[in-house]
Amino acid sequence: MEAMVPIIVLAAFVAFVVGAAIRIVPQARRYNIERFGRYQRTLQPGLNLIIPLVDRVNTKLDIREQVYSSDPKPVITEDNLVVAIDTVLYYQITDPRAAAYEVADYLKAIDQLTVTTLRNLIGSMDLESTLTSRETINTRLREVLDSATGKWGIRVNRVEIKAIDPPKTIKEAMEKQMRAERDKRAAILHAEGERASLILTAEGTRNKQILEAEGKQQAMVLEADGEAKALERVFQAVHANDADAKVLAYKYLEMLPRLTENGNGYLLIPGEFTEAVKTVTSAFAEGGGTSARAVNDTNRIIGPVARPQAVEAATQAADDAKALVDEAKAQAEDAKRSIIG
Numbered sequence: 001m002e003a004m005v006p007i008i009v010l011a012a013f014v015a016f017v018v019g020a021a022i023r024i025v026p027q028a029r030r031y032n033i034e035r036f037g038r039y040q041r042t043l044q045p046g047l048n049l050i051i052p053l054v055d056r057v058n059t060k061l062d063i064r065e066q067v068y069s070s071d072p073k074p075v076i077t078e079d080n081l082v083v084a085i086d087t088v089l090y091y092q093i094t095d096p097r098a099a100a101y102e103v104a105d106y107l108k109a110i111d112q113l114t115v116t117t118l119r120n121l122i123g124s125m126d127l128e129s130t131l132t133s134r135e136t137i138n139t140r141l142r143e144v145l146d147s148a149t150g151k152w153g154i155r156v157n158r159v160e161i162k163a164i165d166p167p168k169t170i171k172e173a174m175e176k177q178m179r180a181e182r183d184k185r186a187a188i189l190h191a192e193g194e195r196a197s198l199i200l201t202a203e204g205t206r207n208k209q210i211l212e213a214e215g216k217q218q219a220m221v222l223e224a225d226g227e228a229k230a231l232e233r234v235f236q237a238v239h240a241n242d243a244d245a246k247v248l249a250y251k252y253l254e255m256l257p258r259l260t261e262n263g264n265g266y267l268l269i270p271g272e273f274t275e276a277v278k279t280v281t282s283a284f285a286e287g288g289g290t291s292a293r294a295v296n297d298t299n300r301i302i303g304p305v306a307r308p309q310a311v312e313a314a315t316q317a318a319d320d321a322k323a324l325v326d327e328a329k330a331q332a333e334d335a336k337r338s339i340i341g
Contacts, residue, residue, distance in 0.1 A: 020052030030096040032058045042096050050337045059100040065092045067155060068107060073115045073163065075122045077130055081170060085122070086163040087114055089145075097152025103152045104212060114159070127166060134161050 024047055025031055031043040043050075043057075050056075068091065072084040091109060093099045105111050121137055122130055130137070136160050145156040153310050166174070 003088075017052050021049050023048045023050055028062060028064045030061045030063055032061070032096055032100050034058045039097060039101060044231065059097045061093055061099060062092045063096065065090055066111065069162070070111050070114060072163070073118065075119050077122055077127050078124060079126045081127050082167060083122070083127065083130065084163075084165040085118055085161060086152070086165075087141075088160045088162050089120070089156065090158040091149070091156050092155050093153060094155050098151065098153030106152050106154055110154070110156075111154070112147055113145060116139065117141050127170065131164060134164075134187065137161060150240075181212075185292070295296065 023031065023043055024044045025045045027045045028043060031048075033040045033043060033050060033055050035051070039058075040055060067090040070087050070089070072086040074082050075085050076082055091110065099106055118137075118141065121140055125133065138161060141157045142156055145159060151154055
């Protein structure tokens with residue numbers, strides 16, 4: 001039993017040495033090894049062997065891209081306004097040895113360098129330029145940080161300004177300005193809409209009036225054509241039937257009652273009325289049995305009118321009737337020539 005103790009102690013020592021000599025490094029990790037306090041090497045992912053009690057792991061670093069969000073920092077603009085700027089930093093460790101031995105705290109160093117660079121950049125810009133030039137500030141800030149952190153074994157991939165907070169009074173003034181600009185744009189758009197509406201209304205009215213005028217013009221042309229064709233047909237019918245003065249006088253008498261259809265009880269007797277009465281009476285008197293009907297028709301027409309006035313006006317009936325007939329024939333001839341032409 002006593003002989004087994006040294007073997008057990010030796011086995012335990014061997015197991016301890018082997019366990020202390022083996023180091024398993026996960027993926028995307030780097031271990032810095034020191035030998036007697038001096039940097040020896042950097043362990044890569046996988047199984048690694050070190051000398052127990054001689055080598056030790058100093059730092060364990062993650063080489064994946066990291067995100068660092070700093071607290072808002074007060075920065076003074078060119079127009080002496082204090083704004084709080086919040087930044088987000090995306091960085092990656094490229095040299096584990098430099099990151100562990102070239103700088104004591106690389107995050108703190110990056111944070112202070114970011115604040116200093118922002119103050120230099122924002123100090124040469126006014127508030128409006130600061131709010132509208134984020135991309136320019138981001139690019140310039142990344143260039144400065146990447147150049148300074150290169151010797152620390154760190155690469156700055158991207159820098160973003162997360163927020164720029166001006167003072168409360170400036171915010172209120174900016175809100176008032178934005179509201180005024182929105183009201184101005186709304187008024188302009190409203191005025192442009194009304195202007196466009198008035199223009200469209202005027203164009204519509206103009207087109208309507210043009211169409212109505214064209215319609216009236218076409219209606220007048222068609223009406224004139226209809227009257228011309230009617231006159232032409234009447235003229236042709238008169239010449240085709242060879243109507244004599246008796247027929248014309250009778251038709252003239254048929255039209256006289258229509259003059260009293262307005263119900264006023266008065267009838268104006270033209271000068272040719274007596275001649276027409278004479279012609280009709282003589283024509284129907286020759287027909288024997290039809291003379292009574294002609295006389296009755298004549299009396300019915302003349303009934304509302306004073307007979308003495310008709311007798312006095314009969315003296316000029318013959319001449320006026322002949323003149324009207326000649327004038328009607330002349331107008332019919334003119335209408336026919338204008339239509340044919």
